[in-house]
Amino acid sequence: MYQALRISRSEFVPVRNLSYHVRQWGEPTPDRPPLVLLHGWMDVAASWQFVVDAMQDERWVIAPDFRGFGLTDGGKVDNYWMPDYLADLDWLLDHYAGDRSVDLVGHSMGGNVSMQYSGVRPQRIRRLVNLEGFGMPALKPEQAPERYGKWIDEIKRLHRGEMDLARYPAVDGVARRLMKTNPRLSQDKADWLAAHWSVARPHADGGDRWEILGDPAHKIINAHIFRVDEMLALYASITAPVLAVEASDDSLSQWWKGRYSLDEYHERLKKVPDVRIGRVEDAGHMLHHDQPARVASLIEEFFAA
DSSP states (O other), X not given: OOOOSSOOEEEXXXXXXXXXXXXXXXXXXXXXXXXXXXXXXXXOGGGGHXXXXXXXXXXXXXXXXXXXXXXXXXXXXXXXXXXXXXXXXXXXXXXXXXXXXXXXXXXXXXXXXXXXXXXXXXXXXXXXXXXXXXXXXOOOGGGHHHHHHHHHHHHHHHHTTTTOOOEESSHHHHHHHHHHHOTTOOHHHHHHHHHHHEEEEEOTTSSEEEEESXXXXXXXXXXXXOOHHHHHHHHHTOOSOEEEEEETTOHHHHHHTTSSOHHXXXXXXXXXXXXXXXXXXXXXXXXXXXXHHHHHHHHHHHHHO
């Protein structure tokens, strides 16, 4: 199994009636801002371990499990909303950073949270790295009735137990699942991640089953259509320098089959006042697992510039 070079410590922080689980590496220093890492959808804070281990410089790193992921409870809701992640992050920065600005890194969903939050609270962000946080395809208002209906139908399916996540008889089943999703993930890293990405719970047959640490309610679509004009207004309000990093595999084309492209994403990025684009070769969407040393180098070079 992968051996972590820098050991994290866990604590729980009260955030908006939830007990938020947060991992930390290193110690606070008065002369450097905290480095905050935000994980993606159906991921956990421990997922950053490989990047933290690859960093040349030891600094205070803070990585929360978002609500309903990892060891942070979801509050018994049956669907989740993007604005809650923004408010949660604001509470966490109040706790850890106070009036200090932070260096922020987000992957995928965490990248989208990072970009939106940096437009809402620009004064709190010194520099921002967005790893494959592309946003969503543009939707038309005429799609709203169908989307609301689908949202309601999916909530009903959730309550009938039809959207439950897979359970595995042993933790190595979770590791195989991770490697199937990401063929570049090595066995040692998959084994390490599986132990942090899932937990053994009693099953009806008397044995244990390993369950992913993610609330299945995260699978419910957002009832509201994605508004590009709103996103662009948030992008335009960002004052921090931004590094937008992409993997060589072009996951956008794989996901959206022509409904949303890198060219369209790059066009949106033009609204960000100070942005540059980086690229990681031989990597897919989970680029922080595929090429942690390269990702760590990009992050450190950008924050030191």
